[in-house]
Amino acid sequence: MDFQFTAQQEAFRQEVRDYLRKELGPDWRGGKTHEMFNPAFSRKLGKKGWIGIGWPKEYGGLGRPHMDQLIFGEEMLYGRAPAAAHILAQNMVGPTLMNVGSEEHKKKFLPMILSGEVVFCLAYTEPQAGSDLASLQTNAVADGDYFRINGQKTFISFAGDAHYGWIGVRTDPNAPKKHRGISIFIVDMKTPGITTRKLDTMFDHTLYEVFFDDAKVHKSCVVGQLNQGWYYITQALDHERVFMAATIAGYQRIFDEIVEYAKSTKRDGKLLSKDPIMQQKLTEMAIELHVGRLLGYRLAWLLEQGIVPFSEASISKVFTSELEKRLGNLGMQVLGLYGQLQRGTPQAPYDGYLEWEYRFSPMQAVGGGANEIQRIIIAIAGLGLPR
Amino acid sequence: MNLDLTEEQEMLRTSARDFLTKECSKTLVRKLEEDEKGYSPELWHKMAELGWMGLVLPEQYNGMGMGFMDLVILLQEMGRNILPGPFFSTVVLGSLPILSAGTEEQKKELLPKIASGELILTLALTEPSARYDAAGVQTKAVAQGDSFVIDGTKLFVENAHIADYIICVTRTKKGTSPQEGISLFVVDARSAGIKCEVMPTIGADKLCEVVFKKVKVPKKNMLGKLNEGWDILAKTLEQATIAKCAEMVGGQEASLDMTLAYVKERVQYGKPIGSFQVIQHYCANMWMNVETSRDILYKAACSVAEALPGSASEVAVAKGWINEAYKFVTERAVQCHGAIGTTRDHDIGLYYRRAKAGELAFGDTDFQKELVAQQLGL
Numbered sequence: 096m097d098f099q100f101t102a103q104q105e106a107f108r109q110e111v112r113d114y115l116r117k118e119l120g121p122d123w124r125g126g127k128t129h130e131m132f133n134p135a136f137s138r139k140l141g142k143k144g145w146i147g148i149g150w151p152k153e154y155g156g157l158g159r160p161h162m163d164q165l166i167f168g169e170e171m172l173y174g175r176a177p178a179a180a181h182i183l184a185q186n187m188v189g190p191t192l193m194n195v196g197s198e199e200h201k202k203k204f205l206p207m208i209l210s211g212e213v214v215f216c217l218a219y220t221e222p223q224a225g226s227d228l229a230s231l232q233t234n235a236v237a238d239g240d241y242f243r244i245n246g247q248k249t250f251i252s253f254a255g256d257a258h259y260g261w262i263g264v265r266t267d268p269n270a271p272k273k274h275r276g277i278s279i280f281i282v283d284m285k286t287p288g289i290t291t292r293k294l295d296t297m298f299d300h301t302l303y304e305v306f307f308d309d310a311k312v313h314k315s316c317v318v319g320q321l322n323q324g325w326y327y328i329t330q331a332l333d334h335e336r337v338f339m340a341a342t343i344a345g346y347q348r349i350f351d352e353i354v355e356y357a358k359s360t361k362r363d364g365k366l367l368s369k370d371p372i373m374q375q376k377l378t379e380m381a382i383e384l385h386v387g388r389l390l391g392y393r394l395a396w397l398l399e400q401g402i403v404p405f406s407e408a409s410i411s412k413v414f415t416s417e418l419e420k421r422l423g424n425l426g427m428q429v430l431g432l433y434g435q436l437q438r439g440t441p442q443a444p445y446d447g448y449l450e451w452e453y454r455f456s457p458m459q460a461v462g463g464g465a466n467e468i469q470r471i472i473i474a475i476a477g478l479g480l481p482r
Numbered sequence: 483m484n485l486d487l488t489e490e491q492e493m494l495r496t497s498a499r500d501f502l503t504k505e506c507s508k509t510l511v512r513k514l515e516e517d518e519k520g521y522s523p524e525l526w527h528k529m530a531e532l533g534w535m536g537l538v539l540p541e542q543y544n545g546m547g548m549g550f551m552d553l554v555i556l557l558q559e560m561g562r563n564i565l566p567g568p569f570f571s572t573v574v575l576g577s578l579p580i581l582s583a584g585t586e587e588q589k590k591e592l593l594p595k596i597a598s599g600e601l602i603l604t605l606a607l608t609e610p611s612a613r614y615d616a617a618g619v620q621t622k623a624v625a626q627g628d629s630f631v632i633d634g635t636k637l638f639v640e641n642a643h644i645a646d647y648i649i650c651v652t653r654t655k656k657g658t659s660p661q662e663g664i665s666l667f668v669v670d671a672r673s674a675g676i677k678c679e680v681m682p683t684i685g686a687d688k689l690c691e692v693v694f695k696k697v698k699v700p701k702k703n704m705l706g707k708l709n710e711g712w713d714i715l716a717k718t719l720e721q722a723t724i725a726k727c728a729e730m731v732g733g734q735e736a737s738l739d740m741t742l743a744y745v746k747e748r749v750q751y752g753k754p755i756g757s758f759q760v761i762q763h764y765c766a767n768m769w770m771n772v773e774t775s776r777d778i779l780y781k782a783a784c785s786v787a788e789a790l791p792g793s794a795s796e797v798a799v800a801k802g803w804i805n806e807a808y809k810f811v812t813e814r815a816v817q818c819h820g821a822i823g824t825t826r827d828h829d830i831g832l833y834y835r836r837a838k839a840g841e842l843a844f845g846d847t848d849f850q851k852e853l854v855a856q857q858l859g860l
Contacts, residue, residue: 096551097484098781099790162483354858368860378802378851381858385799389777396485410770467763474762478742478769481757 098392104166111170114143125175127451129300132253133177134214141211146181147189149337154193154201155209161337165395168341173348179253184208184215186338188261191279191331195319200281204259216257216284218248218305219328226468228263229274229325233307235264240314242266244282244307250462254291254303257284262305267322277324280316287311298455336408337398340391342415346422347384349452352445353377353429367429380425387415406477409469416459416466423449423456485780491555494548498559501532506563508829514566515686519644521567530599535573539581543593550721550787554728554779561729562736564832566687568602568641574725575640575718576603579649579666583706583714588668592647604645605722606636606692607715614719614845616660616712621694623652623665628701630654630667632675632694642678642690645671650694654709661712666705673697685839720797723844724786727779727800730808730840734772737815737833741765745818755818764814771807778803795857802850808837 100108118139125131140146149164150156159167171178189208192200207213224231233246244264254260260282270276282289288310294302319327354377357367367373390411397404426449427434438447460466474480487495505525514520529535538553539545553573560569577596580588595601611618621634632652642648648669655663669676675697683689706714742765745756755761782800785793812834816823823830841847 096487096780096784098784100483354860358859374855374860375848375851377858377860378854381854382799382802382851386774386778386803389781390774392483393485393773393777396483400486406769407773410766410773413766414770414774467759470763470766471759473766473769474756478765479746480742480762480765481746481754 100162100166104162107163108166108170111145111167112174115170115174115176119174119176123175124446124448125177127299127448127455131175131177131179132256134180134211134256136177137180137211139211140176140178140181141209146211147185147209150185150189150209151193154189154205161395161399164337165340165391168338169344172341172345175345175348180214180256181208181211182338183217183253183261184213186335187217187331188215188281191318191327194330195323195327197315197319199315200318204281213259214253214257215259215261216251216254216303216305218251218254218260218262220250221247222249226465228328229277231263231265231277233262233264234268235266235278235280235312237266237314238311241311242280242314242316244280244288244310244312246307248305248307249302250294251291251303251305252300254284254305255293255301260284260289260305261318263324263328266324270322274325276322277328278321279318279324279327280312281318282310282312282316296458298451298458300455336394336404336411339408339411339415340394340398342411343384343387343391343418346387346415346419349422349426349449350380350384353380353426353449356444357429362431373429376425376428380422383418383421387411387418390414406473409464409473409477412463413460413466413469413473419452419459420456423453427453485777487555491552494552495555495559497532498534498556499562501528502559502563502565506565508832511564511566511832512826518680520641520680520686520688521644526567526599529569530597533597534569535577535599536593536597537573539577539593539597543581543589544597545593551780551783554724554783557725557728558732558735558779561732564733564736564836568604568644570722570725570729571604571640571645572596572602574722575605576601576647576649578721579605579705579714579718580668582717583666585702587702588705592668601646602641602644603647603649604639604641605649605651605718606639606642607651608636608638610635610637612637614849616664616715619651619653619660619664621650621652623650623654623667623699625654625701626698629698630665630701630704632667632669632697632699634694636692636694638681638689639678639692640690641688642671642692643680643688647671648676648692649705650699651711651715657709661716663709664711664715665708666711666714667699668703668705669694669697669699670703673699683839684835686835687839719844720786720793723797723801724779724783726840726843727775727782727804730804730837731772731775731779733833733836733840734768734775734804734808734811737811737830738765738768738772740830740833741768741815741818748820761818764818768811768814771811775804775807792857795854798845798850798853798857801845802847802854805841805847805850808840812837 147156148159152158221231235242235244262280263277265276266278267276288308290306291303360367394404394407394411430444433444436443437450533546536545537548541547580592609618623630623632648671650667650669652665654665657663675695677693679691681689745761746754748755778800782796785796815830816834819830822828
């Protein structure tokens, strides 16, 4: 067994780090969700060849192994580099098209994803289909060479900026099992009949409701085979998982700043870092971050061996998302009264990042498959408990 | 990076698991908890035949020449089966410091006999101050002709009551730091002046009080250099902490397995309780602890095996995490089992008690956190 990276991998890490520092500037403190959406930066990354570094070369990627993708992801997250404008297309849309998409779809979309020119939004969730996603009701009914789509999606990120929507819809209402009647469509967001409405969140990020009112789309918008959507949704997670494996790096950045603050700030005449209670909390978090990082390495390693780390990915998701909430709380605790100050206040430490983090931190445990569902997946799929 | 075990390690794991399942039933474990000696000489002999006591010893000392990581795999299986007896104290606490710091004469004399199972060893470090650090060492050794004379009380000394040799940690000089002035002696456990008493403990692991009263030890029995014993010990403690972690990870795995089997078969409200979401969540949480403990163990073990920089920190992080994880897993295991889990007849209680004992050995969670805090520069 060997947990160390090779010299080559370390060199790649340094290359990414240097590049991001140069492009974002040494004082870059971004990282809040809305700052992570930056199409100009995505295009820059695309030009550098750093979108789809894990994609096969035949599709224009760099064919980099999972470990390199992990390293790349870690540096992007530690550097708080904006990736939201292309990450979904890179991790979900592109890989699914490569696997099951038509030649037409591949030819049209893959190059524009790689260049960072196109923004996709992922629209699965509906008002009545959250955790029970397979019960989604937005439907597409065939009409000659077209489909007419009706229904509503909700909690959709970037729907207002996206060029295309990657949507899950019901195409066979009579399928014997509800998840067998679902298809994936790529729809132009400018299609008549598609409208969006803003849903502001407490973490300064705008989500959208997306309404489909008899939106007419050509049948060529269907991804892969009709009624195979559920399968695509669940299988398309490979690239997503490797990105997930890097998650802890972003938290590590927050933690490093908290520790830096504790070491340089006095309260009641004493450095915070010398306070035994503070030390307890900080060391506990240091241990958890170490654990989380190893979960990520295990994920990347399994992927590199060609194994689909189904339960491991759920474990990682649950662990890191719950860690984030504790971290958000710890950050504000360390900052004391100053913790509540928001960005723009001169006295706000780290320009109010931790205040924002506290507001943002509940999101991860809720989104991407709520942790309650993840735990059931772990128990049933991973541990073989009965339904 | 390579996060797989080697084929040899997989084989070692399988054969150890098979052997222990067959030879070390929980009936035996229970019997040995009550037994005065606390181990089965017959089982000990069989383990020696498999070469386990000499697993990490070089072939020139009749060992098998395998590595620390292999020992970790073996200990994980022992922890899974909660094997009672002096393997840990003899091999980890005894043979490793002798191997790393002993003279050729000491190695030739002791290591082959350890490998063959003829000798039982232990390490006497902790004292009534109950600390694993150098400052806790007050037992004195004073030079007297060709010998040293040891005076003091050691506490929590595992298996001293059956040991042939006790590696005694003594203070031979008042140094400028607690680490300076510590010397180690390989003491014949039958020397005059040694009084040993087993203390009943939560882990039923035969921890002893050992009183040294004017115990004479020949100078040639000194392990390493005079006053420089702490460096040897620091390494031994790192290895021992990881070795303990390995046992504790194995124990977690067994506790989870037992619980899964139980919740699949125990029926309430007409359904196996494992189909209830609350139990599923408990089990998922338990598994998360097992998975994370395993990798944190392996990473720290690799660091220790290869003496990488930062290994001390890795060890502290690992033990800090595994301490809490083992307690969590066994506590949830008892809860999932319900009342039967609290009885002496059921196996899960054996693990529940050992989880706490494991936490205390080589530094509880607060102790480990203090080490981590130092590493963070707090």
